[in-house]
Amino acid sequence: MPKKKTSNVSIKRRSFLTNSVKASVIGAAAAGFPHIWMKQGNVFAANNEIKVGVLFSLTGGLAIIEESLHKATIMAIEEINAAGGVNGMKLKAIEADPASDPATFAAKARTLVLKEKCVTVFGSYTSASRKAVLPVFEKRNNLYFYPTLYEGRECSKNVIYTGAVPNQQQDDFIPYLVKTYGKRWSLIGSNYIYPKEENNYCKILLKKLGCEVLMEEYVPLGHSEFSSVVNKFKNDKPDVIFSTVVGDSVVALHKQYRAAGLNPDKMPMASLTTSENEVAAMGGDAAAGHLTSAPYFMVHQSAENEKFVSSYKKRWGSDKVTHFVSEPAYFGVYIFKQALERLGASGDITPPNIMEACKGQELIAPQGKIRIDPDNLHTYLWPKIGICKSDGQFDIIQKTDNWLKPLPYAAYPDQTCTEKGLVNA
Ligand code: ACM
Numbered sequence: 001m002p003k004k005k006t007s008n009v010s011i012k013r014r015s016f017l018t019n020s021v022k023a024s025v026i027g028a029a030a031a032g033f034p035h036i037w038m039k040q041g042n043v044f045a046a047n048n049e050i051k052v053g054v055l056f057s058l059t060g061g062l063a064i065i066e067e068s069l070h071k072a073t074i075m076a077i078e079e080i081n082a083a084g085g086v087n088g089m090k091l092k093a094i095e096a097d098p099a100s101d102p103a104t105f106a107a108k109a110r111t112l113v114l115k116e117k118c119v120t121v122f123g124s125y126t127s128a129s130r131k132a133v134l135p136v137f138e139k140r141n142n143l144y145f146y147p148t149l150y151e152g153r154e155c156s157k158n159v160i161y162t163g164a165v166p167n168q169q170q171d172d173f174i175p176y177l178v179k180t181y182g183k184r185w186s187l188i189g190s191n192y193i194y195p196k197e198e199n200n201y202c203k204i205l206l207k208k209l210g211c212e213v214l215m216e217e218y219v220p221l222g223h224s225e226f227s228s229v230v231n232k233f234k235n236d237k238p239d240v241i242f243s244t245v246v247g248d249s250v251v252a253l254h255k256q257y258r259a260a261g262l263n264p265d266k267m268p269m270a271s272l273t274t275s276e277n278e279v280a281a282m283g284g285d286a287a288a289g290h291l292t293s294a295p296y297f298m299v300h301q302s303a304e305n306e307k308f309v310s311s312y313k314k315r316w317g318s319d320k321v322t323h324f325v326s327e328p329a330y331f332g333v334y335i336f337k338q339a340l341e342r343l344g345a346s347g348d349i350t351p352p353n354i355m356e357a358c359k360g361q362e363l364i365a366p367q368g369k370i371r372i373d374p375d376n377l378h379t380y381l382w383p384k385i386g387i388c389k390s391d392g393q394f395d396i397i398q399k400t401d402n403w404l405k406p407l408p409y410a411a412y413p414d415q416t417c418t419e420k421g422l423v424n425a
Helices: 011-015 018-030 036-044 065-081 102-115 127-140 166-170 173-180 194-208 227-236 249-259 278-282 303-316 324-345 351-358
Strands: 049-055 090-096 119-123 143-146 158-159 182-190 211-219 240-244 269-271 291-294 362-365 370-372 384-388 394-399 415-418 421-424
Touching: 049 065, 049 102, 065 278, 065 303, 065 324, 102 119, 102 127, 102 415, 119 127, 119 194, 119 324, 127 143, 127 158, 127 194, 143 249, 143 324, 158 324, 166 194, 166 291, 173 194, 173 291, 182 194, 182 227, 194 211, 194 240, 211 227, 249 269, 249 278, 278 384, 303 324, 324 351, 324 362
Parallel strands: 049 090, 049 119, 119 143, 143 158, 182 211, 182 240, 240 269, 269 291
Antiparallel strands: 291 384, 362 370, 384 394, 415 421
16 A cells, blocks of 8 residues: 555645646545545555456457457566565456457446546457547546557557557568569458558558559458458469458468468468467468568567566466567556556556656567657557468568657658647648
């Protein structure tokens, strides 16, 4: 429990406050209830525990990926608690399974925030589910840690984004693919906001490089019948198939591509969403020769990654893999811990204060040193390009020599996400 939970609001503490929290405090004090501060702190940090929500699907079509995000998040919480907790308090994970359904995500998020009084929630893979929970966090000024690569074009002050945005996955990847394989491209994605925005950015880069888009097609989430799509690949013979298909559809697409006898050496699938996790589900033979761009691969060599991989296997099973979404799910919990430490044992543990304290945080993650951008709350990451092998792991064939700033509005040069919100030029 923080030692100093008194009604004396210090100048320093006050400077952290958002206007809405300030208003409630001033109102309560005026009404003769200055002890509201004590309640405010206790709501989120009672019984020597800080409650955090863990909101990942353990059932439904997205469980293939979200179960691993759940595991990485829980492991980080367990590690932090085993090392003594934060500011003398333990983290208590309140787990919820939203069953791969955006509406259930929103309902469970509301329960975690309103009933369970979680000070922060770690959750979700798809942008559809992030968009579904966003109003829950924005309306109550609560805080959400989102670990997944996504399309950008978001400037929320209630989300810490630890996954990649388009410039961090595509800026090196697209020119590499054009140079290595050619200029005739087919685009295949799942039918929702993430693939459409990601393809929007891809087409901007392709246009600059003088490329031709032969096909742009979207299939429903959970789609598993790719014969007509694969037939188009056969007929069109693109140089590159750019895939933003997600979830268990990734497995079906790769298997049906393979069954049709197509050759990844001549017509590779280049993906932003195919990780070691999906490859483990489809088998290395179906994925071999295809490429992925991501800031993290399991084979990355660093002392921090060695520890992450061995701890993960020890905790969850020697057959388990780590990947470019489970790694930011894992280090996101450590960013949260550092933010609490920055607030200090006597700090007020509230979502807006934690958000403020996340700004500019740095740590050595398994992928390398990362940093939370203080303006847009996204993360500086280390882009890499991997080619998949039949053993289910990737060969890293290109990597940046420095971290790359997140630009969530890279496709929209007239807009910038600043500390004050979205600014239009
Ligand atoms: C995603 O929906 N952000 C993969």
